[in-house]
Amino acid sequence: MENEYRSTLQNLKLKTTPKRLAILEVLAQESIYLSPEEIWQRMKKRFQKIGLPTIYRNLEELSEGHVLSKVVLPNRQRYYYLCRNQSHHHHFVCLYCRKVEDIHFCGVKEIEEEVRKRIKGRIFSHILQVNGLCSECSRLKRDGHEG
Amino acid sequence: MENEYRSTLQNLKLKTTPKRLAILEVLAQESIYLSPEEIWQRMKKRFQKIGLPTIYRNLEELSEGHVLSKVVLPNRQRYYYLCRNQSHHHHFVCLYCRKVEDIHFCGVKEIEEEVRKRIKGRIFSHILQVNGLCSECSRLKRDGHEG
C-alpha cells in the first residue's frame, strides 16, 4: 500500500514526504470525495504541524498527475477523490453521502466523430460526471429516513 | 427577439427589467462564453449605473431557469453562455476563442442503464463538456499563427 504510493510519487517526480503519503492514505481510507479543508482536519490528527497551503499544493499536484480526480459541484469549492482505477473512466457521484463510483461507459468516441465531421475541431479533454443518489441513499430517501 | 426574452422571463416568473433584458442581449450577441465581469463591462456601455451584484444575481437566476448554461473551467471563475437550443444537449467549448457549439450526442441512456443495473442508484443530473479547439482555431494553431 504505502510502497504503491511511494512509486506513484516517484513516477510523478515528487519527493516522498510523510505529508504527501498521508494525504493519499487519508483519501484512500474513504470512498467519498473530500474538500481540502476536510482533508486538513484529518491530517491534523496525524501531524502536529500541518498547513492548509500544503494540502492545497499537494492536491493540485496529485490531481495534475492524475492520481486524484476532481469532483465538480455547483459551489465554488474543490473536492478530490482517489482514483483506484487507472484506465479512462468517469464518475457517478452521490450527492447525499458523497460516495464516488466508477462509470465504465464513455461516449467520447461518438463525440469525437461529431467533432471531426461537423465541428471540424480537435478535442483536448472532456468532463463527464453523473450526479445522483447511490443505492443506499436512494433507499433511505424512499423510506423517509433522511436526516 | 426582445419579445422572446420578455416571455422567457415571464415564464420564469422574473420581472422584465431593462437590465435583465440587456444581459440576455449581451450574451446573445456573441456565441462565446463570458465571465460575470466581462458581462459587466459590456453592460456599463448601456447603463450609467449598473452594479456587479446585479449581474451575478441575474446570471444565477437565468442559469437556474436553464436559459443560460455554465461553462466549467479549471480556474475558479464562472462563465455563462446563452443556449439557443432548448432541447437537451451538451457543449463543445473552444479553449482558445471561447466559442461554444452544441453537441447532439448524449450517452446518458447507456449511463442510466449502468446506474440502474450496477450502481442501483438514481440520476439527478449530469455534466458533459468537451474541451478543445474549434475548426478555425485548430487551423490557426496548425499553421503557427497563434498570438
Add this chain to the structure above:
DNA sequence: TTGTCTGCAAATCATTTGCAATATT
C-alpha cells in the same frame, strides 16, 4: 400598493503567494 429588483459598500471565504526554515535525494 406590494413585492421584486438594484446599487453600494462591506463582508466572506476558498485559494494563493512570499519567504525563510526544513526535509529529501
Add this chain to the structure above:
DNA sequence: AATATTGCAAATGATTTGCAGACAA
C-alpha cells in the same frame, strides 16, 4: 550540497450579503 517541500502570515479576488431606495406588475 542542491533542490524541493513546508509553515506561517498576509494577500487575493471572485462571489455574496445587508439594506435602503427605485421599479415593475
